Amino acid sequence: MTNDPTPDPGRAQFRRTLVRVMAVQVVTLVLLWLLQTRYAG
Amino acid sequence: MHGLDWLIVAVYVTYVVVDGLRRARGTREIEGYFLANRSLPWWAVGLSVMATQLSAVTMIGTTGQGATDGMRFVQFYLGLPIAMVILGVTLVPFLHGARVFTAYEYLERRFNAPTRSLTSFLFLCSRGMSCGAIIAAPAVVFSAVFGWSLPGAVALIGVPTVIYTMIGGVQAVTWADVKQMVLIVFALLAIVAVLLFRLPVSPDEALRIAGATGRLRTFDFSFDLTQTYTVWSGAIGGMFLMLSYFGTDQSQVQRYLTARSVPEARSSLLMSAYWKIPLQALVLLVGVLVFVFYLFETPPLLYNPAHEARVRASAGAEYAGMESRYRELWGAREAAARAVADAPAGDAAGAAAARMMLQAREAEIGAVRSDALALAERTTGETSRDVNYIIPRFVLSHLPLGLAGLFIAGVLAAAMSSIAAELNSLSTATVIDFYRRWVRPTGSDAHYLGISKVATAFWGGVACVVATYAATLGSLIEVVNRFGSFFYGSILGVFLLAMIPFARGWSAFFGMIAGMSAVAAVTVFAPSVSFLWHNVVGAFTVVAVGLLISAGGTRPAPSSAGAGTGTPA
Numbered sequence: 001m002t003n004d005p006t007p008d009p010g011r012a013q014f015r016r017t018l019v020r021v022m023a024v025q026v027v028t029l030v031l032l033w034l035l036q037t038r039y040a041g
Numbered sequence: 042m043h044g045l046d047w048l049i050v051a052v053y054v055t056y057v058v059v060d061g062l063r064r065a066r067g068t069r070e071i072e073g074y075f076l077a078n079r080s081l082p083w084w085a086v087g088l089s090v091m092a093t094q095l096s097a098v099t100m101i102g103t104t105g106q107g108a109t110d111g112m113r114f115v116q117f118y119l120g121l122p123i124a125m126v127i128l129g130v131t132l133v134p135f136l137h138g139a140r141v142f143t144a145y146e147y148l149e150r151r152f153n154a155p156t157r158s159l160t161s162f163l164f165l166c167s168r169g170m171s172c173g174a175i176i177a178a179p180a181v182v183f184s185a186v187f188g189w190s191l192p193g194a195v196a197l198i199g200v201p202t203v204i205y206t207m208i209g210g211v212q213a214v215t216w217a218d219v220k221q222m223v224l225i226v227f228a229l230l231a232i233v234a235v236l237l238f239r240l241p242v243s244p245d246e247a248l249r250i251a252g253a254t255g256r257l258r259t260f261d262f263s264f265d266l267t268q269t270y271t272v273w274s275g276a277i278g279g280m281f282l283m284l285s286y287f288g289t290d291q292s293q294v295q296r297y298l299t300a301r302s303v304p305e306a307r308s309s310l311l312m313s314a315y316w317k318i319p320l321q322a323l324v325l326l327v328g329v330l331v332f333v334f335y336l337f338e339t340p341p342l343l344y345n346p347a348h349e350a351r352v353r354a355s356a357g358a359e360y361a362g363m364e365s366r367y368r369e370l371w372g373a374r375e376a377a378a379r380a381v382a383d384a385p386a387g388d389a390a391g392a393a394a395a396r397m398m399l400q401a402r403e404a405e406i407g408a409v410r411s412d413a414l415a416l417a418e419r420t421t422g423e424t425s426r427d428v429n430y431i432i433p434r435f436v437l438s439h440l441p442l443g444l445a446g447l448f449i450a451g452v453l454a455a456a457m458s459s460i461a462a463e464l465n466s467l468s469t470a471t472v473i474d475f476y477r478r479w480v481r482p483t484g485s486d487a488h489y490l491g492i493s494k495v496a497t498a499f500w501g502g503v504a505c506v507v508a509t510y511a512a513t514l515g516s517l518i519e520v521v522n523r524f525g526s527f528f529y530g531s532i533l534g535v536f537l538l539a540m541i542p543f544a545r546g547w548s549a550f551f552g553m554i555a556g557m558s559a560v561a562a563v564t565v566f567a568p569s570v571s572f573l574w575h576n577v578v579g580a581f582t583v584v585a586v587g588l589l590i591s592a593g594g595t596r597p598a599p600s601s602a603g604a605g606t607g608t609p610a
Contacts, residue, residue: 025314028322
């Protein structure tokens with residue numbers, strides 16, 4: 001957490017993108033995991 | 042292949058070359074030729090990064106690997122998203138902000154000229170050879186499938202690429218990459234659609250069959266250093282490999298140095314972080330579905346048509362016997378696959394029995410295939426690599442008119458995009474790190490531009506020659522990969538060291554020598570350790586030795602620690 005009144009917009013955008021990237025990875029890996037547990041036994 | 046398919050391939054190759062020449066207009070200085078005047082949008086750079094990494098080997102070899110080995114290769118890329126995020130906050134701001142042409146140029150500012158020259162030299166050796174290997178892989182397949190001479194296949198792939206890269210520079214490379222990436226994804230999705238349409242079972246049943254043979258087993262959590270593909274080797278070793286590849290390899294660094302700004306350069310890398318694992322899963326899934334397809338459609342015993350013809354000619358009787366046994370077993374395997382598909386949902390015991398039966402039939406067929414591959418290797422004297430022919434053979438025999446041409450154009454696109462990026466970066470490192478640094482530091486832009494084009498043509502020639510020999514020597518591609526793994530981690534270690542303010546002068550140079558020696562020691566004394574771990578060993582050794590050497594000397598002058606202080610040098 002920071003008390004800086006003017007947060008760096010580049011950093012905020014990067015954080016948002018990071019969250020999205022990780023969300024896509026989690027969804028993909030969960031799908032692959034489901035594929036494995038449902039079909040590969 | 043039908044005339045229409047060839048027309049699609051010809052139109053595509055012509056379009057890429059002509060568009061490359063068109064984009065060359067207005068490029069009068071080397072910043073435009075090598076870095077597009079740092080003016081490209083993030084999405085074009087991001088697609089170029091992805092296209093560079095996705096070579097013809099991915100289109101042919103990885104899909105084939107999906108057919109024979111299933112989805113587990115995805116684990117190789119588990120570390121990639123994290124690596125991209127780390128690079129986004131560390132090396133990308135440094136390199137982009139430093140306004141350098143090459144990643145190695147930055148090392149001279151941070152350490153000294155020998156460190157820059159050594160890293161750049163290692164890059165030239167490795168990429169010069171690997172560029173040949175990238176041409177060789179599809180050229181060998183095309184030559185076997187279409188009956189072309191090998192030099193002819195190498196020329197078909199290499200010559201148009203060299204022309205548009207040499208004349209158009211990075212602008213041509215990047216915009217061609219964008220088109221190529223679109224074509225590749227479209228071709229893959231088209232194949233998935235055709236497969237789903239042509240399979241005699243539903244998608245759910247197809248996945249059940251693939252799962253029964255273990256091909257949907259993606260994750261392996263065992264901590265076994267000798268296994269190449271596990272969750273841990275991919276997440277840790279793979280992360281170091283990706284950090285090294287995307288952070289220090291000029292063929293990748295140059296892509297994001299062309300972005301308009303640091304945020305755009307970061308975003309371009311994050312595009313790979315977004316899409317690499319889903320795309321790789323799609324590539325492998327194509328292979329898995331082709332495997333299921335061939336459970337219901339008689340497959341050839343040997344997929345390589347050239348080897349098949351030679352084996353028939355010189356060991357016809359033995360091969361005919363194997364084929365007869367293969368057909369018989371294929372029929373039994375088809376019946377077992379149908380039993381898996383038809384097993385009632387509530388009958389767990391029946392489903393398990395059907396799965397075991399399919400696995401047994403699969404093992405029997407695998408044994409006959411192994412015998413046939415051994416016969417092919419004995420007869421031809423060449424390593425089989427039959428896995429690389431599964432997808433091309435399927436495409437040419439079973440895809441509808443037009444789609445086969447689209448796929449072949451996609452393979453060419455994948456090869457050309459990787460080769461073009463490598464030639465462009467080889468030329469950049471040659472001119473910026475050696476010619477301008479050591480031979481002629483005060484030339485005009487027009488002079489350097491001319492030299493850059495000559496350097497591109499030179500490396501194109503080297504790559505084509507290496508490609509011709511790589512194909513006949515067989516194991517050269519493996520040598521190239523092993524050679525690369527010797528120093529990839531060590532180069533990453535140098536860049537990590539650059540971010541530590543305490544590190545100085547010769548510490549990086551000697552640290553790198555120590556890192557490569559450590560990897561060599563691991564290779565000799567623990568040869569079973571997977572190569573992905575070499576990157577971890579190399580990087581840690583460089584940092585440790587570099588810090589020790591720095592600690593043994595005097596403190597660095599303030600001006601030499603720009604990177605460590607958070608200010609791009």
